[in-house]
Amino acid sequence: MSVSTCPSRPAEDSDLENRDAQQGDVRELDATDRAIVLATQAGLPLVPDPWGAVGREVGMSGEEVLERIQAMQACGVIRRVAAVPNHYRLGYVANGMTVWNVDDAHIERLGRQVAAIQSVSHCYRRPRHLPHWPYNLFAMLHGRSRDEVERQAEELRERLGDACRGHRILYSSRILKKTGLRLAAAPSNTQRRG
Amino acid sequence: MTLDDLDGVDRRLLNRLQDGLPLVARPYAAVAEELGIAEGDLLNRLERLREGGILSRFGPMYHAERLGGGLTLAALAVPESDFERVSEAVNAFPEVAHNYRREHELNMWFVLATETPSRIKEVIEEVEEATGLPVYNMPKEEEFHVRLHLPV
Numbered sequence: 001m002s003v004s005t006c007p008s009r010p011a012e013d014s015d016l017e018n019r020d021a022q023q024g025d026v027r028e029l030d031a032t033d034r035a036i037v038l039a040t041q042a043g044l045p046l047v048p049d050p051w052g053a054v055g056r057e058v059g060m061s062g063e064e065v066l067e068r069i070q071a072m073q074a075c076g077v078i079r080r081v082a083a084v085p086n087h088y089r090l091g092y093v094a095n096g097m098t099v100w101n102v103d104d105a106h107i108e109r110l111g112r113q114v115a116a117i118q119s120v121s122h123c124y125r126r127p128r129h130l131p132h133w134p135y136n137l138f139a140m141l142h143g144r145s146r147d148e149v150e151r152q153a154e155e156l157r158e159r160l161g162d163a164c165r166g167h168r169i170l171y172s173s174r175i176l177k178k179t180g181l182r183l184a185a186a187p188s189n190t191q192r193r194g
Numbered sequence: 195m196t197l198d199d200l201d202g203v204d205r206r207l208l209n210r211l212q213d214g215l216p217l218v219a220r221p222y223a224a225v226a227e228e229l230g231i232a233e234g235d236l237l238n239r240l241e242r243l244r245e246g247g248i249l250s251r252f253g254p255m256y257h258a259e260r261l262g263g264g265l266t267l268a269a270l271a272v273p274e275s276d277f278e279r280v281s282e283a284v285n286a287f288p289e290v291a292h293n294y295r296r297e298h299e300l301n302m303w304f305v306l307a308t309e310t311p312s313r314i315k316e317v318i319e320e321v322e323e324a325t326g327l328p329v330y331n332m333p334k335e336e337e338f339h340v341r342l343h344l345p346v
Contacts, residue, residue, distance in 0.1 A: 037256060044253035046237050048220060070217045079255040080214035085344050086250045091197050092344055115339030125336040142344060176293035177285045
C-alpha cells in the first residue's frame with residue numbers, strides 16, 4: 001500500500017467527532033500531503049503565517065498548505081489543529097481509565113451516551129479477554145483528585161444502568177513512555193523492523 | 195511552569211485553543227481578535243505555554259488509522275520484581291508510543307503505533323518474545339468519542 005485513502009466509511013460508523021467529516025470530500029493522501037504531515041506532526045510554527053512557514057519547508061505556497069490541511073481535516077485525517085495540554089501541569093493529577101462490562105446487546109447505544117458525558121475524553125469499545133478481562137467499554141476520565149474521578153465514574157455507572165455487570169477504574173501511577181505518534185520519514189509502504 | 199503562573203488571558207487562550215484553530219489565512223490573528231488581544235501577544239503566550247510544558251504540543255492532531263497506520267492498546271501483567279526490566283524492554287520498541295503503569299493486575303498498558311496495520315501482530319509477537327509474557331491485545335472495535343478538553 002503506497003497511499004492511504006481518506007476512507008469513505010459505512011453509515012453505521014459511530015465516530016462522533018468525524019461524523020460531519022464523512023460527508024465531506026473523499027481524498028487520497030499523496031506524497032505532498034505526507035510531506036505536510038511530516039513537517040507538522042511535531043507541531044505547527046508559532047508565527048503569524050504558519051501555513052507559509054510550513055510551505056517554505058516542503059516547497060509549496062502557504063495557500064496550498066492551508067488548502068491541503070483544510071481537506072485533511074474535512075475528511076478526518078486531521079482531527080483538529082489544537083493545543084494539547086499536559087494533564088498534570090493543569091492540575092489534573094487523577095487520570096483514570098474506567099473499564100465497563102456492558103451487555104453486547106446495548107453497547108452501541110450506551111457507548112454513544114457515555115461518550116456524550118462531558119468528563120469523558122476518549123471512549124472506545126474493545127474486545128474482552130475472558131475469563132480474566134470481562135470489560136468491553138473504555139472511557140478515560142480526568143480529575144483534580146481521585147474523588148472527582150469517582151464522582152464522574154458514578155455518573156457513567158448510572159447511565160449504563162442494568163446493562164453494566166461490573167467496572168473498574170485503573171489509575172495511571174506512572175508514565176513509563178510518552179513519545180506520541182510519529183510517522184517515519186519513509187513512505188508508508190516501507191515497513192520498519194524493530 | 196504551573197497553573198499558578200497562568201493569568202486570565204492564558205486560561206482563556208488554553209480553553210479556546212483546545213477546541214481547535216480556525217483554518218484561515220491568519221489563524222492566530224483570528225483567535226487573538228476573538229479574545230481581544232494582539233496577535234503578537236497571543237503568539238508570545240502560546241510560545242511560553244509550550245516552552246513551559248503546560249502544552250504537550252500544539253498542532254494538527256492526526257488520525258493514525260486514516261494515515262494508513264496500525265494502532266492498538268495492549269496490556270501486560272508484569273510481576274512486581276520484574277517491572278523495571280519489562281518496562282525497559284517494552285519501551286525499547288519504537289512502535290510503543292505511550293506506556294503507562296496502572297493500578298491493576300494488568301499493570302502495564304501501552305499504545306502501539308505502526309506504519310501498517312499488519313505490523314501490529316508482528317510487534318506483539320516480538321514484545322511477547324522480549325518480555326516472556328503474554329500480551330493482551332485490545333484494539334478498538336469502535337470509537338465513540340475522542341475529544342480531550344480540560345478546562346482551566
